[in-house]
Amino acid sequence: MTRIDEETLRQIEAELGEDGVWVAPELRDQVPHDVEAQIEAAAAEADTPTYVALVDLDHRDPLTHGDAGELANYIRDDTGRSGVYVGLEPQYGDDPYVLELTSFPDDSGLFYAARVASAEHPDDLGAQALRVLELLKSGDAERLYEQLDPEERYPGGSSGGDDGGLGAGALTGIAVAVLALVAVVVTARRRRARALPAAPTPTGASFTLPTAVLSTVRAAEDRRTEGRAQADVLALGEAIDAAELDPRHSAGLPAWQAALDHYDVARRILDRDHSPADAVGAIVLAGRGRSALAAAVDGRGWEPAPNCYFNPLHEGATTPVLWRDGESGVRVPACERCARAVTGGTEPDDVLDFVADGRPAHYFKLDLGAWSRTGYGALDGDLLGRLLESGRRGRSRRRSAP
Numbered sequence: 001m002t003r004i005d006e007e008t009l010r011q012i013e014a015e016l017g018e019d020g021v022w023v024a025p026e027l028r029d030q031v032p033h034d035v036e037a038q039i040e041a042a043a044a045e046a047d048t049p050t051y052v053a054l055v056d057l058d059h060r061d062p063l064t065h066g067d068a069g070e071l072a073n074y075i076r077d078d079t080g081r082s083g084v085y086v087g088l089e090p091q092y093g094d095d096p097y098v099l100e101l102t103s104f105p106d107d108s109g110l111f112y113a114a115r116v117a118s119a120e121h122p123d124d125l126g127a128q129a130l131r132v133l134e135l136l137k138s139g140d141a142e143r144l145y146e147q148l149d150p151e152e153r154y155p156g157g158s159s160g161g162d163d164g165g166l167g168a169g170a171l172t173g174i175a176v177a178v179l180a181l182v183a184v185v186v187t188a189r190r191r192r193a194r195a196l197p198a199a200p201t202p203t204g205a206s207f208t209l210p211t212a213v214l215s216t217v218r219a220a221e222d223r224r225t226e227g228r229a230q231a232d233v234l235a236l237g238e239a240i241d242a243a244e245l246d247p248r249h250s251a252g253l254p255a256w257q258a259a260l261d262h263y264d265v266a267r268r269i270l271d272r273d274h275s276p277a278d279a280v281g282a283i284v285l286a287g288r289g290r291s292a293l294a295a296a297v298d299g300r301g302w303e304p305a306p307n308c309y310f311n312p313l314h315e316g317a318t319t320p321v322l323w324r325d326g327e328s329g330v331r332v333p334a335c336e337r338c339a340r341a342v343t344g345g346t347e348p349d350d351v352l353d354f355v356a357d358g359r360p361a362h363y364f365k366l367d368l369g370a371w372s373r374t375g376y377g378a379l380d381g382d383l384l385g386r387l388l389e390s391g392r393r394g395r396s397r398r399r400s401a402p
């Protein structure tokens with residue numbers, strides 16, 4: 001197994017830039033140089049830019065936690081190279097090799113190619129990688145996948161319960177596709193449960209609370225916020241694991257994905273060094289994840305409900321109010337209590353504050369990255385998107401520092 005440190009990552013990125021393929025030294029027996037040359041040739045002929053990084057990731061790896069998709073995320077973030085990334089799921093014992101395909105933009109259909117190649121060449125990694133590239137080029141993967149025996153479709157994982165009482169022969173093509181999507185999210189869920197990938201803290205290094213200036217009261221409040229964030233995110237993860245999706249209600253799949261994504265980002269924030277502002281953000285993300293999960297279970301679509309701009313921890317429905325901040329006015333969603341204050345011409349009395357330079361300051365007056373820019377999502381429904389953008393910026397900043 002190979003641990004991916006920053007130096008190895010740079011080496012992989014450089015080699016992928018040259019010929020599109022990197023093979024970890026410990027897999028050289030599996031993929032000799034002549035086979036690598038064939039994979040390079042196939043990658044060069046792909047219709048979409050394609051990068052193959054074959055490495056048996058260690059689930060204890062601090063950077064990737066054994067997740068080939070996470071490795072692809074890092075490489076893509078660092079190099080800006082979109083396209084298809086072919087990686088390897090961690091091996092356990094004599095399990096067959098299973099390739100993991102990650103693409104930017106996301107394409108869940110790649111799953112078929114990975115499964116077909118794995119079924120055809122379970123023990124030959126080089127042949128499997130070549131076959132994946134061939135399938136991506138020919139577009140045959142989905143047809144061949146449907147011809148696989150059910151047990152070949154889910155190597156190493158039971159599909160018990162996933163296809164309920166529906167007989168395979170009775171399934172229409174659409175139902176098969178929906179089941180495949182469910183299998184993808186179930187796989188994703190298992191991966192998340194097993195290993196949580198690391199991600200940048202959204203606020204990066206730009207804001208850390210100087211511990212010495214925290215009053216006792218403030219410190220206690222921060223501990224409460226942190227405790228609630230950990231509990232909320234944990235509870236969301238457990239709710240996701242316990243949830244049952246009805247494959248006949250495919251309208252809920254985007255909501256399901258949203259629940260997973262919110263959980264994933266919240267978990268990653270808490271797993272890294274983070275500020276109290278980030279802990280509040282994790283609470284907000286967990287709340288959105290819960291509401292997305294409820295929609296998914298009901299088979300509904302999902303849009304996040306706006307939170308109170310003045311304090312995202314305020315609960316209840318919001319109404320838009322005109323908030324005059326200095327010269328300019330801006331329409332913001334506010335909870336009932338804050339809305340009453342604003343329409344009465346006063347400032348709400350429980351605005352979310354953080355200590356900066358020894359003094360409490362309203363969060364929206366501070367530079368807290370996506371949190372302050374979006375009002376914790378009050379001003380921009382796509383809070384996740386904004387977070388991932390600023391996370392990328394944060395990481396490149398840190399990595400280019402001496």
Ligand SMILES: [Zn+2]
Pocket residue numbers: 308309310311314334335336337338339348
């Ligand atoms: Zn409020």
